[in-house]
Amino acid sequence: MQDIKANAPRILLNWPTPPDYIPPPQLSDRQVSLCPKRRAKGFGLNFVNLSKELVECPEGDYDLYDFVQQSEQITNKEFDLVIVWTSSFDQSNPLNTRKFKCPTLLLAGDTHHWKFPINHLLAYWAAEGFDYVATAYNFQHLHWFAAAGAENLAWLPLISMRTVTHDWVEDRENQVVFIGQQGSRHPRRCRLVQAIKNADLPILIKTANRQEAAKWFAHSLISFNCSQNGDLNLRNLEVISAGGFLLTDQLSFASGLDELLAPGTYCDTYNSEAQLLEKIRYYLDHPQEAIQIARRAYHTFDQHWHPRHRIQNLLDWVFGGELPEPFRYSPRSDVRYFVSTASSAWIDTRLGIYEPIQELHRVQERLRVFVGRGCPGVIAADLLDLPRLELYVEEGFGDPCALLQQKGVPERIHEVRGEPSSWPSFDAVVCTVGDLQRLGRPVRANFAFVLAEDHQLLLANASKLMEAVLPGFDFGKLRFSVKLYPDTVFYERTYLNFPVFLSSQVQTVIDIGAGVGLGSVCFRGFCPEAAIHCFEVDPLALHLLQQNALGLGNCFVHSVGLAGQNSCRTCRLWPEDPQAKWGVEQLLPFREARAALKELGLEFIDVLRVATGGDEVEVLANLQPQLRDIKVIYVEFTSEQDRKRIDQMLDPSHLLWQEEVSQGNYGCLCYLNRCIFYESSGNL
Structure with missing residues (x-):
């Protein structure tokens, strides 16, 4: 092997990222x-200039x-070296890398989001x-790579950054700048930016290339x-290299942020919306x-x-075997090293739990997860690197690897006592069958991971989260990317046959049983100025709906079902036996439709959609006094009997505009207000 100090190595780099977004790092001449x-x-x-x-x-695998x-x-x-940067x-x-007869290095890209991101890279490695x-x-x-058997592991923080510096600026605008x-x-970034705006704090929101961004970082007091x-993203050092004051989110003890940037010395961090606003106000005053x-x-x-x-x-590291701490991954750099590698036999189960919960963490502000006493301690160790995850355990929690000594961990672990009926409803539970039988009463959660005695997964209803696809929908010049199962x-x-002659008259859309939001996507395409209110109670649907609503704008998600009366329904997740007095069940809140809409000031409706999987007649009956004034009503049905009753209820005030039947007695009806239709017919 050549002396790399005397002669730069010849490197082959696979770089799948658009180069005008993040250009390939120059590792060698x-x-x-x-x-x-x-x-x-x-x-x-145009964030950076394209490399020639x-x-x-080729695309994909080659x-x-x-x-x-x-x-x-x-x-x-x-x-001399082949490097592949990739992610799911x-x-x-790229395949057949070993045939080059030289060292090969996998630069793991984003493992914090998308479809099975860690599993994908482990399989490729x-x-x-x-x-x-x-x-x-x-x-x-x-x-995870250590547990899978990889030996040469390194953390090379932000090696992909293209440095753009700026002269030091002393006098700055007393404002927050956000570029990104x-x-x-x-979703969290959107929520926090909106929170800053709602608090009437001075914030400048920009999309900018690297040179423009450096200028704004340097000239603004606070760079948000x-x-x-939970990833250590490029913006951290982009802000610092331009002379900006970095105010970033607090990451977990395992992220490396504390070791690299020492919050309080070289930057500051926040761990919640309230703390973010508090620190912005503090620095604006100081x-x-x-x-x-x-x-x-x-x-x-x-x-x-x-x-x-x-x-x-x-x-x-590659050519000389030298890599200083903390960049070389070893037992000294991660307290979880030994417990993770010792539990390598359960890696499929562990990832089957971790990846869906990581996806929930990306969308939700706080995540409450219960881990039963019978589960391997490594599961708690895996989950606690998600910085906004609150871990609930039974009394006598066995700390598997000094987790309670890590920064930010003790305050995120909570003991539950007594019977499950007195416990909160969790976002997710991880339990063995023995745990659930021992507890004797159902544990309430949106998602459940149930383990057998050999720690194989018997149930993981959250795994569907990882199957979402992202097709596009076109409405004239508008294009929406929508996540769906x-x-x-x-x-x-x-839905695509909306009466467009009414589009300009639509100000308020109510989507009851919105699902993942496909109906609302259509309404946004045809009614670009309307406010859309989505009501959904199913946790799987809500997860995608909350994301899709962000892409629509002026679209509000209400995490509740609407029905004929207030109620709290239970849905058994496991076991399926309805006679079992133990297990895991969902607790689904429903509000009386008319009262809930009145509380929100939504009594005047232009477009109504009802798709509640069997409760459509009940909802329409509850809204009966308002129906006659609604311009367009979409109703899905699940039986021929319901279809007839829906038609009888709406026929006096509405005419059938469109009908679609599929899967036997399932289908969708679109009704148009008779008075409005006749008034508008002269203009059709």
Whole structure:
């Protein structure tokens, strides 16, 4: 092997990220960077200038070795190191990397979101047999690779950052600046930005390229950042390198944030909406404290955090075996190392629990999870790297690896006592069959993970969260990307045949039983100015609805079902035996429809949709006094009897505009107000 100190190594880098968003890091002067064809020209983001040195490669899975051998652009086919950056989100998995007869390194991309993100990379790592594995954003996930058998593991924080600096600015605008993405992939970020606006705090919200962003960071007193899902994202050092004062979300003890940026010294953090607003107000009133922290970090960046240091760490590690703490992953760098690797036999079960709960954590502000006494302690260790997860345990919790000594952990572990009927309703429970039988009464939760005696999963209803797909819907010049489950039922012909001559008159849409929000997507496409209110009680549907609503704008989600009267219904998750007095059940709240809408000031409705899976007649009967004034009514039905009753109820005031029947007696009806139709018919 050549002396890399005397001669830069020849590196082959697979880089699937659009280069105008995040360009490939320059690891060597003798580097060949590959990018999939559709991404190599960029997505028109213009965040950074496009590199002219990229070699376009195939999309998806492809034979990397054969591609290089056949490429006319790559004249020298020999390499000293092959690096693949990929994730389940990137959908680019070069194959046959071992055939290059040189070290290979997997740079694990986003493992904090998307479909089975950790499982995907573990399978890819095992199939290709990479010599080294490193992560730039998710130190907390390296223990999964260790448990799977990987030995050479490293944390190279933000090695992918393209540095854009700015001259130091002393006099600043007394404001918060936020530069970054929002939308359905960043629900918490959207909530917090809205909270800052609602609090009447001065905030500047921008989409900017790297040079413009550096200017705003340097000239604003506070630079607000929020991770997508507990990841150490690029914005942290982008703010600091420009001289901005970084106010970012508190990550977990396992993220590496505390070791890298020492909150209180080089940045500050918040752990809730209330604390974020409190700290913004404090620094707006004490600007010199923010500037002092920013100055300290700005002058430290070049010496310690510049990406060139992590690039050198990578080269020293691969070619010289040298990697200092805390960048080398080892038992000293993660208190969970031994318990995780010792529990490698249960890795499928552990990931079957962790990945769906991680996905819930991405969307929800706080997550309450109960772990039964009979479960392996490693499950608690896995889950506690989600920073907003509150762990509920029974009395006598056995700490598997000094978790209670880690920063931010003790206050997130709560003991429950007494009978389950006195416990709160949880977002998720993880229990063995023995736990549930011993407790004797149902535990209430939205999602359940039930383990057999051998710790294999018997039930994991949250696994469906990981199956969501993201198709697009076009309405003229508008395009919406919508998350839905593969088995989502959608009466396309009925919903896409909206009476468009009424679109400009629609101000309020009520979607009862909104599901994942497909109906509301259509209403937004046809009625761009309307306020949409979605009511949904099913936890699986709510998870996607809350995200889809963010992409629609002016769309409000109410986590409650509407019915003919107030009630609290239970839905048994496990076991299926209705006679069992123990197990796990969902507790689903329902409000009387008319009273709930009146409380929200929603008595005047232009478009109503009712799709409650069998309660449609009950809901319509409750809203009977309001029906005659509603312009358009969509109703789904689940029996021929209900279809006839719906028609009888609406016929006096509405005419049938569209009907669609499928799956036997299932279908959808669209009714148009008779008076409005006749008044408008002259203009049709």
